Amino acid sequence: RWVLSLECKGSRNFMSALRRAVEVDFKDKDKHKSQGLYLLTTGIPDQETHTISAYVAEVCRGFDLQLHVCLFSVMKGSDSTGIIPARYANPRETANAFKEIVQAASGRFHWFGEAGIFESDDITSIISEMEKVKNYSQKCAFLVESLKQRS
Numbered sequence: 001r002w003v004l005s006l007e008c009k010g011s012r013n014f015m016s017a018l019r020r021a022v023e024v025d026f027k028d029k030d031k032h033k034s035q036g037l038y039l040l041t042t043g044i045p046d047q048e049t050h051t052i053s054a055y056v057a058e059v060c061r062g063f064d065l066q067l068h069v070c071l072f073s074v075m076k077g078s079d080s081t082g083i084i085p086a087r088y089a090n091p092r093e094t095a096n097a098f099k100e101i102v103q104a105a106s107g108r109f110h111w112f113g114e115a116g117i118f119e120s121d122d123i124t125s126i127i128s129e130m131e132k133v134k135n136y137s138q139k140c141a142f143l144v145e146s147l148k149q150r151s
Contacts, residue, residue, distance in 0.1 A: 012087070014045030014052055018067075022059050036107075039069045041098075044089040049097040053104040060105045067105035069098045073113035095119065 021037055045052060056067055073091045089097065095111050095118070102109045108121040117123065 012041075012043055012046045014039075015047050015055065018052075018055070018059070022065065035064065036066045036068055039067065039098075040072070041069065042072050042074050044087055044094040044097055046087050049100050053101050056101055057104040065105070067102055067107040069102050069107065069109050071095060071098055071109070071111045073111065073118065 018037075059065060060067065071094060073094075095109075098111075099109045102121075109119065110121065111117070111119040
């Protein structure tokens with residue numbers, strides 16, 4: 001329920017937010033086996049991707065932390081705040097940057113917009129699993145047919 005009371009605000013200073021999350025907010029990190037951090041965002045961080053990836057890889061190695069990113073692509077012209085970000089990237093460049101960052105953090109990447117889901121590690125994993133099941137099922141059917149023909 002507390003999520004409903006939250007208001008959208010902040011900046012794209014990703015490093016500052018991440019440092020606060022891992023150095024201040026995870027005070028009891030040693031008491032937990034694993035932890036996840038979710039970033040909900042609409043744009044690219046102010047800092048360079050390689051800088052963030054290096055920091056994330058170092059932090060995540062220290063304890064079992066996974067960073068997951070949910071990127072929401074906003075339709076053009078829908079930003080009424082008038083705030084110009086310190087760093088600009090088109091949606092594909094933004095997605096590629098976050099994919100690199102979550103790979104460094106052993107996390108998952110999800111990209112969606114008003115039109116639906118563009119990309120999701122979870123959906124990709126499910127589709128891969130379904131393909132394996134389909135292939136296994138076809139092999140089993142072939143085996144059953146070959147056994148029937150021998151009889």
